[in-house]
């Protein structure tokens with residue numbers, strides 16, 4: 001007869017999850033302290049969901065009061081990037097090339113809950129999610145034996161590298177905990193050195209870096225709803241949505257295999273490169289919704305994505321984007337879009 005841990009592991013693999021690990025649903029006082037000091041330094045920027053007065057991020061029993069365990073699940077999203085099609089295109093981070101993972105994983109975690117219920121022939125209390133609850137998902141994934149913290153602050157798993165999503169099921173099931181995975185970056189500092197905005201160079205020690213989200217291209221192009229500081233615009237380079245530079249240079253990602261999840265492949269979504277002219281010519285929120293609502297690119301809304309496209313067009317001096325930039329400079333009423341469009345046009349004159 002299978003024990004509960006084996007049973008749950010088998011169900012997870014059967015549903016297509018790439019790795020599974022378990023940890024106790026206890027508070028993490030050290031992580032909590034680290035999190036509080038990180039945000040007190042201002043590094044959380046304007047991400048309100050990280051700024052709540054009474055943070056529960058290191059306290060799973062604040063999410064499920066009866067919780068005994070956290071099951072962490074890993075989903076590989078990596079697909080080989082397509083070669084750069086040239087200066088008329090902007091690059092999309094690998095996690096966003098397919099269908100919106102929030103939607104896909106919500107359904108899959110529900111199936112996971114239902115399968116467990118069926119196989120243990122009984123009820124249990126649980127909450128499952130990915131990136132939608134204020135829990136320190138990386139700390140719990142590490143404690144579940146799914147990997148270790150890299151200096152880019154992401155979790156690295158042997159053999160998957162770091163291109164994966166983390167999901168959790170917090171429940172009242174008592175399950176034997178997994179053994180933590182050992183691993184370290186050693187003397188490597190490639191991610192810190194490649195980061196164009198020095199977002200990983202803000203801590204007291206390069207051995208335990210902190211990330212200043214306000215400098216990270218991922219934050220600037222996705223989470224930030226306002227103007228992008230002028231001094232950072234050129235550093236954004238070709239990235240229209242998110243950034244992968246600190247993962248691209250990481251030796252742990254050298255042997256990463258392509259995802260088996262069809263939903264995360266480029267043909268299921270908008271792919272690795274976006275045509276700048278096409279983005280800049282989206283005239284209404286409805287038009288934007290119909291193009292992007294099935295993808296993670298919905299998050300910055302029309303305003304944010306056009307802002308990003310203007311920056312990339314200015315950085316790459318895209319010939320095809322130029323007429324659209326001129327049209328927007330003459331007709332667009334949104335002040336943030338206008339400001340970035342004028343900045344982009346000034347680059348063509350340099």
Ligand code: B12
Pocket residue numbers: 030031032034035038047050093094095130131132133134135136137138139149150151152153154155156162163164165166167207208209210211213216218219223241242243244246
């Ligand atoms: C806010 C957020 C962001 C912010 C801030 C990122 C950050 N590093 O904190 C921004 C917008 C910049 C961002 C960017 C990205 N994100 Co994000 N993000 C989150 C989110 C919602 C919360 C993270 C958080 O609480 N940060 C606050 C800091 C203080 O917490 P922390 O990093 O966990 O801090 C702990 C460690 O520092 C730790 N620690 C302990 N020991 C050690 C040892 C070392 C060496 C280090 C460095 C740290 C460390 O102590 C802290 C407290 O526990 C999580 C989902 C979630 N709920 O966890 C996804 C999440 C972290 N993001 C994810 C992804 C995929 C990305 C991007 C790759 C997307 C992209 N391509 O553009 C980038 C990567 C940028 C980077 N280098 O981190 C994945 C990461 C998966 C993985 N392999 O680890 C997550 C887990 C989402 C998910 N469910 O899959 N993200």
Ligand code: SF4
Pocket residue numbers: 152194195196197198199200211215216217218243244245246247
């Ligand atoms: S995602 Fe890009 S900007 Fe953010 S820390 Fe990594 S390299 Fe720097």
Ligand code: SF4
Pocket residue numbers: 150151152153184185188189190191192246249250251252
């Ligand atoms: S690039 Fe080097 S320092 Fe950065 S996470 Fe990978 S191994 Fe660690």
